[in-house]
Amino acid sequence: MYIENISLRNYRNYTELNLAFENKVNVILGENAQGKTNVMESIFVLAMAKSHRTSNDKELIRWDEEYAKIEGRVRKRNTSIPLELTISKKGKKAKCNHIEQRKLSQYVGNMNVVMFAPEDLNLVKGSPIVRRRFIDMEIGQVSPVYLHDMSQYHKILQQRNHYLKLLQTRKQTDTTMLDVLTDQFIQYAAKIVERRYEFLSKLQQWAEPIHSGISRNLEVLKIQYKPSLDVSESMDLTKMIEVYTEKFDKIKTREIERGVTLVGPHRDDLVFFVNDRDVQTYGSQGQQRTTALSLKLAEIELIHEEIGEYPILLLDDVLSELDDFRQSHLLNTIQGKVQTFVTTPSVDGIDHQTLREASTFYVSQGSIKKVK
Numbered sequence: 039m040y041i042e043n044i045s046l047r048n049y050r051n052y053t054e055l056n057l058a059f060e061n062k063v064n065v066i067l068g069e070n071a072q073g074k075t076n077v078m079e080s081i082f083v084l085a086m087a088k089s090h091r092t093s094n095d096k097e098l099i100r101w102d103e104e105y106a107k108i109e110g111r112v113r114k115r116n117t118s119i120p121l122e123l124t125i126s127k128k129g130k131k132a133k134c135n136h137i138e139q140r141k142l143s144q145y146v147g148n149m150n151v152v153m154f155a156p157e158d159l160n161l162v163k164g165s166p167i168v169r170r171r172f173i174d175m176e177i178g179q180v181s182p183v184y185l186h187d188m189s190q191y192h193k194i195l196q197q198r199n200h201y202l203k204l205l206q207t208r209k210q211t212d213t214t215m216l217d218v219l220t221d222q223f224i225q226y227a228a229k230i231v232e233r234r235y236e237f238l239s240k241l242q243q244w245a246e247p248i249h250s251g252i253s254r255n256l257e258v259l260k261i262q263y264k265p266s267l268d269v270s271e272s273m274d275l276t277k278m279i280e281v282y283t284e285k286f287d288k289i290k291t292r293e294i295e296r297g298v299t300l301v302g303p304h305r306d307d308l309v310f311f312v313n314d315r316d317v318q319t320y321g322s323q324g325q326q327r328t329t330a331l332s333l334k335l336a337e338i339e340l341i342h343e344e345i346g347e348y349p350i351l352l353l354d355d356v357l358s359e360l361d362d363f364r365q366s367h368l369l370n371t372i373q374g375k376v377q378t379f380v381t382t383p384s385v386d387g388i389d390h391q392t393l394r395e396a397s398t399f400y401v402s403q404g405s406i407k408k409v410k
């Protein structure tokens with residue numbers, strides 16, 4: 039798939055912007071703080087209905103304006119689908135084919151994107167939140183059901199934490215409501231964990247050969263899910279629910295003392311192993327970067343496998359962070375098959391045919407010109 043055009047209104051530092059793109063590599067050049075990342079972000083937001091760098095949607099609206107609007111057309115096989123997202127202080131409205139979508143979980147997935155930004159180099163080293171966001175975003179793109187389950191899960195988690203606080207401070211003494219919330223919580227938790235296991239096993243199949251290629255056959259990458267309680271990939275949903283129920287019974291008093299939910303997918307993590315050693319603890323910076331790159335490239339293949347089309351790749355300021363070998367590997371992989379956007383202050387020193395054939399745009403103070 040590829041994005042044919044994008045129009046922005048009052049989006050970050052753009053008052054009005056209309057750009058058409060080709061189905062190839064599009065390089066966005068410009069000095070610092072001119073609006074390169076903002077364009078990338080707008081494509082990401084049009085696809086995912088949320089930003090990769092902030093959870094506060096209001097930041098996306100141009101200062102002193104009431105709303106921001108992103109429109110674009112995504113081409114899939116022989117159809118061109120118009121998408122529209124309006125962000126105002128009251129919330130978000132999403133349209134697909136000019137029809138307003140009642141739920142954002144139904145809207146997300148019309149256009150698929152994979153973003154690789156400097157913060158993704160932190161995927162291995164960073165906090166568990168970064169890794170959870172990574173899996174949730176990726177599964178969410180191909181599974182509206184997962185997005186729906188996640189949103190229900192977070193609602194129940196909030197209610198449960200609130201109730202645990204009431205019990206902790208003795209503003210409430212009856213635990214019946216806690217038990218009801220726990221039952222609901224477990225149903226969603228087990229479904230989420232089951233889907234994560236399934237996703238990771240597919241991701242592993244793609245990431246392992248890719249990592250091996252980038253490391254010149256020297257390294258074997260393994261991905262492991264690290265749950266916050268004793269569940270495992272081999273368990274079916276019923277067994278997982280049983281394990282969760284037993285655990286919550288056991289920790290009930292401790293949870294009330296602490297006033298917070300102690301186990302669940304919101305506390306789970308991922309561990310990456312290179313040649314059987316934990317990369318977070320023992321990996322060099324290079325190995326950590328190769329792992330992050332392998333995961334992103336694996337994601338592209340996985341989305342292709344799931345939906346039959348390659349997603350759009352957004353490379354925000356990361357090319358210059360990779361050494362020549364990794365850069366070439368990345369550019370060779372996408373060449374001719376993945377519409378890609380690259381932001382960079384300069385392409386000097388990146389000598390690759392993919393970039394020589396690319397369309398080039400120049401950004402300066404919130405306005406963009408196509409230069410090639």
Ligand SMILES: Nc1ncnc2c1ncn2[C@@H]1O[C@H](COP(=O)(O)OP(=O)(O)OP(=O)(O)O)[C@@H](O)[C@H]1O
Pocket residue numbers: 049050051052068069070071072073074075076077097098099100101355381383
């Ligand atoms: N809501 C907003 N309204 C108006 N301007 C904004 C808003 N949010 C950010 N900006 C402006 O956008 C600019 C930053 O743009 P962007 O993050 O795209 O930079 P960039 O070109 O990618 O630079 P760098 O290479 O440093 O990352 C800054 O000048 C910032 O002040």
